[in-house]
Amino acid sequence: MKTIINILFIIVVISCSAIYSQVYTWYLVNSGTTNNLNCIFGNFIAGDNGTLLRTSNTGNNWFPVNLNTTNDLRSICYDGSNFIIVVGESNTIYRSTNNGVNWSFSITGASNGLNSVTRAASSYYYAAGAFGTVLLTTNYGVNWTTVRSMQGADLNSISALGYYAWAVGNSGTIIYTTNWGANWVEQNSGTTAALNSIVFSNTVNGWIAGNNGTILHTTNGGLNWIAVNSGTTANLKAINASGWIAGDSGIILRSTNYGVSWTRQNTGTTVDLNSVYPYSADGAWTAGKNGKLYQRRYDSLFTTWKRFTPNNIGTYITNTGIFNQDIRLANKPGFEWPKGTGRYAIFTSGLCIAAMYNGILREAMASYKGEYTPGYIFDSSGISVARTDNRFRIYSVKRGDNMNTNQDWAEWGQMVPIGAPYVDVNGNNQYEPATDTPGIKGASQTIFVCFTDGFPETHTIGEGFGGGTLPLYAEVHLTAWGFNDKPSLENVQFLKWDVINKSKVQWQSTYFSIFSDVDLGGSDDDYIGCDTTRNLGYCYNSDDNDEGGYGYGLHPPAVGMQFLNCIPGYAGLSSFDYIRCVSCGNTPPCESDPNGQPEGAYNFMKGLKKDGTPWVIPPGGNSSLITKYVYSGQPWGAGWDESDGRIGNCGNSLTGPFFTGVPGDRRMIMNYGAENKNLNPGDTQKILIAQMIARGSSNLNSITMLMSLSDVVKAMCENGGIFGVKEISSQVPSGYKLYQNYPNPFNPKTIINYQIAMSNNVKLVIYDVMGKEIAVLVNQKQNAGTYEIDWDAGNYSSGVYFYSLIIDNKIIDSKKMLLIK
Incomplete structure (x- = not known):
């Protein structure tokens, strides 16, 4: 079992409809x-x-x-x-x-x-x-x-x-x-x-x-x-x-x-x-x-967490920025798979942000407690001020809900101007709870929450990973969703963060990290690794029998997280490292938890050890062996994997004692950023991950299955499938046709319909005014039918864009659309 690291009320009166039976x-x-x-x-x-x-x-x-x-x-x-x-x-x-x-x-x-x-x-x-x-x-x-x-x-x-x-x-x-x-x-x-x-x-x-x-x-x-x-x-x-x-x-x-x-x-x-x-x-x-x-x-309105169970994975989303932790009970992991079995693969996860702010390090961390709270950043006479009211909470909608059965559905429109997704059923570019469908198209469950790190009192030494600095004044919009009717995605969940710099200062040397305390069943026999070509970090069992209270037994699964940067500008994997528990043995000080140590956490986010020492591939001693991707080899083949051991170098040295690959409790850190990664006031960084789990015929075959699953997810991302490419009619059309997008002009989302007369390889491509390809919404073989796809142009500037329907490498038709922000 794990020990958790210790660590405005503005009046808005909302009259609730009498259709809800509310208990206060x-x-x-x-x-x-x-x-x-x-x-x-x-x-x-x-x-x-x-x-x-x-x-x-x-x-x-x-x-x-x-x-x-x-x-x-x-x-x-x-x-x-x-x-x-x-x-x-x-x-x-x-x-x-x-x-x-x-x-x-x-x-x-x-x-x-x-x-x-x-x-x-x-x-x-x-x-x-x-x-x-x-x-x-x-x-x-x-x-x-x-x-x-x-x-x-x-x-x-x-x-x-x-x-x-x-x-x-x-x-x-x-x-x-x-x-x-x-x-x-x-x-x-x-x-x-x-x-x-x-x-x-x-x-x-x-x-x-x-x-x-x-x-x-x-x-x-x-x-x-x-x-x-x-x-x-x-x-x-x-x-x-x-x-x-x-x-x-x-x-x-x-x-x-x-x-x-x-x-x-x-x-x-x-x-x-x-x-x-x-x-x-x-x-x-x-x-x-x-x-x-x-x-x-009224409990459902003020809960600090929501259960997220769109498919075979069951987990939790909280309003402090952490996920995959069951905060209802002390010392309780949250990522359960298969759902309802009482077996868990991840103890806690969260999005961490760090940057230089007027030359001083500031962080917004989420590992064990989280430094966020529901709310937004308000411009008060040129000063960034955090605000909140009772609109700001965790919203959850499921397929089959409606405005009469789910208050979050009925009040989803309060978050639509902030970025909560919805299906515009009648195409009038206005959210109408009686007509439109909140959430990601086709998802079995969607969660949305808007939170900020802008309240200084939520920044605490003892958060678990760094923490305790002054605020960055980030406003973060989190959307989480999953599918239970797509066999390839039943063991996958998606989380997307829109991180907005709402301060008046440029964030410099900015890094974003997904921190995860991965406990695959029993936590004492875990290994971790990464695949740089797949933007994938993962945890697997060191042998083929996972023991312990939450153990998976023989042939345990592998669990992982994947950055999806199929859309230009989204985060990718710039480094991967980890933290060893002190009780695991042979843990140098520079590889231990940076709890309450902002600089130490910042170094981990850069792909370095806590004291700024680089990671080296054994045997070390040579700058050519420096790496920012720890254990990036194949556990069954070439490259450096955890079973090969490691060098316990600290103090900016490239040499140190060699330690064998003893398994144990791990915290993996997936990073995106650079020393020249700057966000100006008002800039947005989008981060999209898939968290997934797969089980094969052995502990190592489970990694193979996980990587295959990540390939499917990546392909679906590139084809728009994870955002809901929807076949709206299976009736065989008489020919090929590309329809005008609607609404047009639009800001920032629009819908494109097209029809194909027979099974073909289909591409739907977006071009800027110079003819440069900027996005591929669809790239897959599709059966005859009529389809629709959303395009979110939130990362693009106002102007004229073109889109083309390409069948078997031949352009069928092209049309023009206008983005106005």
């Missing part, structure tokens, strides 16, 4: 603190002892913000974009103008503690607190004026709309102003209970929550307050205009009829709750005593 539950979330939490608003939570927490990934993780204070923080006001005010005891006021990155302390001249802060309009904010104190700022908290002080009971909450404001406090106190606080008038609450929270949705409709189960409602701006039955005698601490109340003893009340009646929610806790904040129509957060934090969520 309150789940305990780790806040990282035991201090009392007093207020949650947007991406932030305020609490005792100077506690301020922030999330940048819709609450998956909460991170402490250091304000250098031990004062209790009691209230937050956040505009949902950049400006935040936090208030607390001892007249504490902190403000941020850049979404919580930097904070400044505001001096008010007052001396009383503050319990509440609210926005009145634009730059106008009120704060209220002890001894009836009310402060007003007109310039986003730079300066504060005391508009009321030392008058009566402590004020616990304030709500404002323009020059109107209302505040509530102890002993049933209600006060209001209609002139920016110049004058305050008391209103009759009809109770002596402490009133803890007030909110107005407009200048006439307001609600109050207080001790002893008190709920008050007004429809005339507070001239009259009417008691509403709460159904509880618990102290109610917080209320908001969306119809939520939080209180002691785990009380959460909800109203769906504008506060006329309230229903208690089952929270599963008796903890005193101090604040509640809705983030969607049915989702909400609540925070309270002893650091307790709960989220009300």
Whole structure:
């Protein structure tokens, strides 16, 4: 078994159709603190002892913000974009103008503690607190004026709309102003209970929550307050205009009829709750005593992983950038083959990116934990800023789903502008969930997720492979798909990443790597290798009997990954190396895990050892034996394979001790990049891999079968088959015909139809305006029929292109099309 290496909440309300039977539950979330939490608003939570927490990934993780204070923080006001005010005891006021990155302390001249802060309009904010104190700022908290002080009971909450404001406090106190606080008038609450929270949705409709189960409602701006039955005698601490109340003893009340009646929610806790904040129509957060934090969520919408089972392979895709790992359980591999057998071939995999950023190394790594989170990069006045909301999650659709049975299908259109693929059934170049089909054409399952490394807090030393640098501000669009009705592809899955440099800086000396901790059945007897002509890295058993808990027994399979660069500009294999586990024995320091060592990981991504030493073919000692492709020979024949042993050279030496080829646990690294590989801001690098597995009559014959499978996959890629070349009619046409593409003009995808009258060798070729062949969409023998194929011109510039139908090396017809971006 393996030991895993340790290591914004923007409001978008989406009303879900009534056709879904959704179950929402309150789940305990780790806040990282035991201090009392007093207020949650947007991406932030305020609490005792100077506690301020922030999330940048819709609450998956909460991170402490250091304000250098031990004062209790009691209230937050956040505009949902950049400006935040936090208030607390001892007249504490902190403000941020850049979404919580930097904070400044505001001096008010007052001396009383503050319990509440609210926005009145634009730059106008009120704060209220002890001894009836009310402060007003007109310039986003730079300066504060005391508009009321030392008058009566402590004020616990304030709500404002323009020059109107209302505040509530102890002993049933209600006060209001209609002139920016110049004058305050008391209103009759009809109770002596402490009133803890007030909110107005407009200048006439307001609600109050207080001790002893008190709920008050007004429809005339507070001239009259009417008691509403709460159904509880618990102290109610917080209320908001969306119809939520939080209180002691785990009380959460909800109203769906504008506060006329309230229903208690089952929270599963008796903890005193101090604040509640809705983030969607049915989702909400609540925070309270002893650091307790709960989220009300619908599981399928917020899952951090999706099961990916399009064919004989079953695995997992996560929202942190890793795949092939079952993150539900500790120490659990994810790549299962055959699906449902409990045998596994890969423990974890992920896409890693590294580049020089203004001369400093930055990385976005994914090996065991992943440094990505669902979201996107936003240009904020020339600065790259990471954002997320509840649109950004893992989407999964399967053949047979529809918009009534799969919420991801119904909401796929939210990701179409970002790049989620779909079949445009009616050819109108618009995604319509009732008509069009989400996903790759013909695939039995398609997964799509858009994530980014742009949140600094997700970069952690302890990710497993490098990690812990500042962000690259990459936006990554991952599509994964597979087929269960193509016999040649039933043991193959495809993953495609579109990596976009969304920073304002050129990435220099850029490298992309597929990291894989390959554990073929039992992990103690593995070998690895690569085939440079096939862009293939693979793992196989060192003998013909795979033992261990997940062992495959006699004649074990071989598992591999293949870069597919059948489309110009896609990544290929520029180097292949690996990491040895320290416990395997005879592991030089320069070949061990670079966990928390960004430079070491970067060197592996370049095809070097961790300290920058080159790999050498035994016996070493000569620069002619330097290689960037480790174990590239045939295990049954010529070339260097792992059974031949290796040189344990470090320190930039070409010599070192010779070690025999002892099998063991391996992490293979497939790399693409170069010292002159630069990505300008806005540039995209596309990476397409096939992960596959094959079983033959012996451990070595399994490699032969795997290589044969990789040849089939490569050919299908070159012919467009993995993207879905679809025969739309088997009726024998009367002749050969090439149809005009549609839509035309297009951006960036278009569909080409053609028909052939008999079985022929068919090519469909794309040319640029100079007549240069730039893409081959089809190159295979096809039976008589009518076919269609998609062309994605995302890597090409705007302009005129030509395409030709070629039958048995003879051009039948050519047509012109126009790409407009």
